[in-house]
Amino acid sequence: MTPSRLLTPLGLGLLLGLIAFIVFGPLLNLALWAFAEQWFYPHTLPTVWGFDFWARVFRPRAGAWSSLTNTLIVALSAVALSMALAVPAGYALARLPLPGRHAIMLLFLLPQAFPNLPIFVNIAAIFHQLGLTGTLIGVVLVHALPGLVYAVWIATAAFAAADRNLEEAARNLGATPLRTFVDVTLPQALPGLLAAAIFVFLDSVDEFTGTFFVGAPEITTLPLLMFNASMGGNYQVAAITSLILLIPSIGFMLVIERFLKADVLSRIGR
Amino acid sequence: MNALSLSEVTVDLGPRRILERINLVVTPGSFTCLLGPSGCGKTTLLRAIAGFTPLSSGDIRLGERSITELPPEKRHTAMVFQSYALWPHMNVGDNLAYPLKLRGIPKDERTQRVATMLERLALGGFEHRSVTQLSGGQRQRIALGRALIIDPPLLLLDEPLSNLDASIRRSLRGELRQLQKSLGLTTVMVTHDQEEALQMADQIVLMREGHIVQVAPPASLYQQPADLEAARFLGVDNTVACSPQDPSALAGAKTLGFRTREARVDVAPSVNALVRRGQVTECVYTGDGYQIGVTANDQTLFATARTPVEAGRFVTLQVPESALIPFGPDHRYMPSLNAQEHTA
Numbered sequence: 292m293t294p295s296r297l298l299t300p301l302g303l304g305l306l307l308g309l310i311a312f313i314v315f316g317p318l319l320n321l322a323l324w325a326f327a328e329q330w331f332y333p334h335t336l337p338t339v340w341g342f343d344f345w346a347r348v349f350r351p352r353a354g355a356w357s358s359l360t361n362t363l364i365v366a367l368s369a370v371a372l373s374m375a376l377a378v379p380a381g382y383a384l385a386r387l388p389l390p391g392r393h394a395i396m397l398l399f400l401l402p403q404a405f406p407n408l409p410i411f412v413n414i415a416a417i418f419h420q421l422g423l424t425g426t427l428i429g430v431v432l433v434h435a436l437p438g439l440v441y442a443v444w445i446a447t448a449a450f451a452a453a454d455r456n457l458e459e460a461a462r463n464l465g466a467t468p469l470r471t472f473v474d475v476t477l478p479q480a481l482p483g484l485l486a487a488a489i490f491v492f493l494d495s496v497d498e499f500t501g502t503f504f505v506g507a508p509e510i511t512t513l514p515l516l517m518f519n520a521s522m523g524g525n526y527q528v529a530a531i532t533s534l535i536l537l538i539p540s541i542g543f544m545l546v547i548e549r550f551l552k553a554d555v556l557s558r559i560g561r
Numbered sequence: 562m563n564a565l566s567l568s569e570v571t572v573d574l575g576p577r578r579i580l581e582r583i584n585l586v587v588t589p590g591s592f593t594c595l596l597g598p599s600g601c602g603k604t605t606l607l608r609a610i611a612g613f614t615p616l617s618s619g620d621i622r623l624g625e626r627s628i629t630e631l632p633p634e635k636r637h638t639a640m641v642f643q644s645y646a647l648w649p650h651m652n653v654g655d656n657l658a659y660p661l662k663l664r665g666i667p668k669d670e671r672t673q674r675v676a677t678m679l680e681r682l683a684l685g686g687f688e689h690r691s692v693t694q695l696s697g698g699q700r701q702r703i704a705l706g707r708a709l710i711i712d713p714p715l716l717l718l719d720e721p722l723s724n725l726d727a728s729i730r731r732s733l734r735g736e737l738r739q740l741q742k743s744l745g746l747t748t749v750m751v752t753h754d755q756e757e758a759l760q761m762a763d764q765i766v767l768m769r770e771g772h773i774v775q776v777a778p779p780a781s782l783y784q785q786p787a788d789l790e791a792a793r794f795l796g797v798d799n800t801v802a803c804s805p806q807d808p809s810a811l812a813g814a815k816t817l818g819f820r821t822r823e824a825r826v827d828v829a830p831s832v833n834a835l836v837r838r839g840q841v842t843e844c845v846y847t848g849d850g851y852q853i854g855v856t857a858n859d860q861t862l863f864a865t866a867r868t869p870v871e872a873g874r875f876v877t878l879q880v881p882e883s884a885l886i887p888f889g890p891d892h893r894y895m896p897s898l899n900a901q902e903h904t905a
Contacts, residue, residue: 460646462633463611464660464711474659478650 318537324530344527354511359535362512364427365502366495369434373442373491378484381446382476399443402436407500415504425509433501438491445490449483450476489543496539563622564589564747565610565715570619572602572609579605581771582619587764590745592738594758597768598794603751606768607717610749611640623714639713643720645704647692653679653703654688660711678706681740698729705737709744716741718750722757734760755795759783767791789892792818797886799824799862807835814887814895823884824864826853826876835880837862841872 324330327337328344348355384392402410414433415424423429453476461471477484499514507515513532520528565587572580580602587593595603608614610621612633621629628636647656657678658671666674679685682702692700701721708716721737722730738761741748752758758765759779767775767782775787786792789800797818807817817835830836839857844866846852851866855878864878889895 454644454646456642456644456646457648459611459613459633460640460642460648460707461659462613463636463638463640464707465634465637465663466659467634468632470663475648478648 321530321533324526325534327527345531348528348531354516355513355532358511358513358516361427361430361510362496362514365430365434365510365512366492368427368431369438369495370488370491372431372435373438374446374484374488376439377442377446377487380443381448381480381484382450382472384443384447385450396444396447399440403440407437411501411504414501418505424505425507427510430502430506430510430512433505434495434498435491436501437498438494441490441494442487445483445487446480449480449487452483453479486547489546493539493543496536563587564591564624565749566622567606567610568620568622570606570609570621571617572605572614573617574605579614579771580609583773585766585773585776587747587749589747591763592741592748592750592761593764593766594762595749595751595766595768596755596758597753597774599753600770601768602771603753603766603768604719607640607719607749607751610715611638611717612636637711637713638715638717639708639711640717640719641701641704641708641721643723645700645724647700647704647707649691649693651692652688653684653690653692653695656692656703657707657710660707664711674710678710682706697725698733701725701733705740709740709746714747716746716748718748720751720753723752723754730757737761767794769794784886785894785896786886787894789816789818789888792886792888792894796820800888801835801837801860801862803887808833808882808885812887812895813889815890816888816892818886818888819880819884821852821863822865824862824878824880825866826855826864826870826878827866827868828879830877830879831881833882835882835885837878838875839878841870841874841876843872844869 323337325344326340326342328341329339330337383389384395389395411433414436418424418429418433423432457475457479458471461475462468466474497514498512499518502510502512502515503518506512511519513536517529517532517536520526520532563586565585567583567585570580570583570585571578583606585593595606597603605614609616612628612631616629619629620627623636623638628638648659651659654672654675657675661671661674675688676685679687682705684699684702684706687695687699687703692703695703701724705721718737722733725733734757740746750758750761759782762779765775765777765779765782766773767777767787769790774791775782777785783795786795786797792800798821800816800818803814803817807814819835826841837855837857839855839862841853842856842861843854844851845854846869847865851869853864853866853870853876855862855864855876857878862878870876887895
């Protein structure tokens with residue numbers, strides 16, 4: 292065997308190891324911090340391990356429970372709101388002969404095209420006049436805005452991927468348009484719609500800037516709690532919060548892998 | 562009374578005219594094939610009957626009732642799609658039961674009727690299979706069963722056999738035809754396969770560029786195609802300009818058409834036959850003989866032979882009069898004197 296042949300698997304292994312370290316290194320550090328009770332400078336590993344901080348985070352008055360509840364309420368409401376708009380919008384964009392279809396699709400992308408800080412500052416100003424700052428409704432609205440982009444685009448792709456012949460077969464055999472939509476189109480588009488809903492959910496769970504400007508200090512979500520904790524140098528609380536935030540992301544990855552099929556993905560943005 | 566009648570059916574798609582004043586009558590219990598090359602409008606016509614393509618003008622009647630203004634679900638036609646269009650989120654039994662469910666038939670009866678239909682399709686006990694696990698032929702049968710389960714007054718088939726292997730296709734042709742006959746179902750089928758149309762249909766509607774070229778039973782369509790182009794579509798692959806000594810010349814034919822398998826290069830000369838002398842340019846084995854390419858008067862004609870003929874040899878190509886199809890100066894079919902005697 293020539294040296295270059297030996298080098299190739301070795302180099303590949305090293306490269307993979309490096310990538311794994313870049314990806315998982317910070318996560319490992321997070322896991323260490325979440326279970327560390329004492330970790331001072333010269334030590335490579337924490338000196339005292341335990342669940343003390345977990346107990347502290349989930350103490351009734353610590354605010355973790357209320358921010359967890361807020362996060363879930365806001366995320367689920369944002370999902371409900373964006374899907375309620377995205378399902379009819381996606382169907383119309385995918386199926387009806389709409390003039391300026393592409394312009395409408397681009398319009399939905401606009402909020403993502405601008406830096407979001409000025410957008411949220413302005414939204415906060417408008418919401419303040421409307422009395423929506425510091426309310427759950429205000430935070431839900433601000434979360435639904437970026438969520439709607441994903442939801443409409445993915446829902447459009449999902450409806451476009453649904454086979455029209457299947458709908459025609461149902462109509463032909465006696466189903467009304469509404470019945471066809473419920474019995475045939477919706478089940479066809481369901482995996483894509485589910486993925487869209489999860490996208491919105493995750494986006495909302497992680498959302499910080501909008502919540503900060505519109506909701507704080509009355510409404511605290513997990514990212515805000517985490518922000519406060521790390522600003523105050525409390526790495527344990529920040530680590531525990533981010534571990535909790537990691538759960539939906541991993542679940543999402545699994546669901547995406549299972550449900551979002553290539554034929555739907557290939558139609559996004561068409 | 563006619564099962565289906567189309568009068569002056571015209572369909573436009575944007576600025577393009579897809580169908581131009583189609584008139585057609587289908588008798589009850591008959592099997593009609595819409596035949597034509599792709600893009601001739603045959604599928605559009607079928608979809609117009611099913612209600613998926615709106616008419617620009619004209620009328621479609623099912624029995625005595627006009628269905629032109631009805632949405633697809635109120636027409637009670639049953640269509641089998643080229644892609645079968647089985648619902649993948651329902652199993653075989655649910656697919657078959659869905660049209661019954663829409664008609665408010667109670668669950669017990671649905672189960673019963675689905676089981677009976679599956680038996681008839683030779684797929685007994687397939688109720689709980691997923692449709693994605695079925696083979697092409699099985700899917701085709703389920704799609705047919707789903708259409709038949711509502712006892713439709715009209716069955717519409719959109720190239721139902723085109724996605725299948727040649728051998729399955731051949732056996733399904735017979736099965737489908739038998740089922741249609743035994744149920745007395747009025748059927749309209751779209752196909753681009755002339756062999757399929759000739760084998761299955763009572764009546765063939767030959768279409769071209771949004772028009773009907775000819776409506777005829779298979780045998781007369783095959784022997785007396787309306788014009789030269791129709792003849793070419795029906796496998797008349799040789800045409801020669803008529804010369805004075807050829808049969809039918811007296812009657813005024815300008816062009817004679819014939820099929821390769823009717824032309825021989827290895828038979829004794831006979832009177833009343835088309836005769837052309839030429840040089841062999843190619844010889845190809847076809848399974849049940851050889852196809853010979855013959856150049857005569859700067860034109861390549863094709864004939865058959867039992868034994869191979871080497872290229873370069875001079876041969877006499879002969880076609881019996883009965884196999885010749887005469888066309889007039891306008892390229893339209895010209896009934897020969899013999900044929901006129903027969904019909905008289």
